[in-house]
Every structure is written in C-alpha cells, then in structure tokens.
Amino acid sequence: MGALVTLDLPDDSPMLGLPWIITFGPLGDPAEWEPVVCGPYERPHALALAEAVVAEEQLMAVVEPLVPALSAEEVRGEIAAAQIAAEDEAARIDESDLYGDFEDVLDEELEQAAARAEHPVAPQPSEDELRAGFERISELLRRKGR
Secondary structure: OOEEEEOOOOOOOHHHHOOEEEEEEEOOOOOOOOOEEEEEEOHHHHHHHHHHHHHHOOEEEEEEEOOOOOOHHHHHHHHHHHHHHHHHHHHHHHHOOOOOOHHHHHHHHHHHHHHHHHOOOOOOOOHHHHHHHHHHHHHHHHHOOO
8 A cells, every 4th residue: 555645624725626636656765766747636536546546556646736827926926835834834843842742643643544444445536527527627727817
C-alpha cells in the first residue's frame, strides 16, 4: 500500500470547488523515476483515483488544487499567500514544545489510522463520471474572472 497526501480543508473552503490534480511519484527515492501528473479532476474523483492506485502499489499520490490564474499578478498573489502560510507554519513549529506535543500527535495519528481502516476505499469513478467532471471543470474555467 502506498501513501496519499492532500489538504485537510473545512467543508466551506472555496478551494474544494477548484479543479484538482494528482501527482504520483515513488514512495522511496525521489530520483527513482519522474513523477506523473494527472488531471484536472473534481476533488472527489481525484481522491478516489489516487486511493485506487496507491491501494495496490507502493507509490505516493499528492492530490492538490489547481489554481487557474488569469495573470502573472494572480500567480504572484498565490505564491505570496503560500510563502506567508509556510512562514506561519514554521513560526508555529518553532513556538511549540517539541517534547510536550508528542502524545497529542501520536493520538491524532492513531485516530486517523483507525478512521482509514474503518472506511473502505472509495469506488473508482467511471470513465463517464470523469468525462462529466471534465465538462464541469471546463465550464468553471470558462467562467473564471467574469
């Protein structure tokens, strides 16, 4: 079994409505082979496809939103937001008690592992479902900025 990595977003996050991509890569040595990027998909389809692939192979799948930008300025804004988020995360880590948080993290990881074991892998979307998703994404991208 491989690994799946994605963002943990609140139910009302506007990012949930964006197109999503999947990057598949080696679970071990990143120099083994070049990652493969697939998509765009709607988020549920991306997650289901990634789960189906990593359930059977020792791969890492990263499922992330694809941000459709209409200008270099929008791209710069997304980069700035990501940099600020990374700085905030680094500051939060620096301020935390390295040894005091271990039990909390361990408990959370065990709870997440138990939740994954209780929930079977989502069914892989059919080709027709994926094509319908592509059409919805296409319409979303056509409406962007209007």
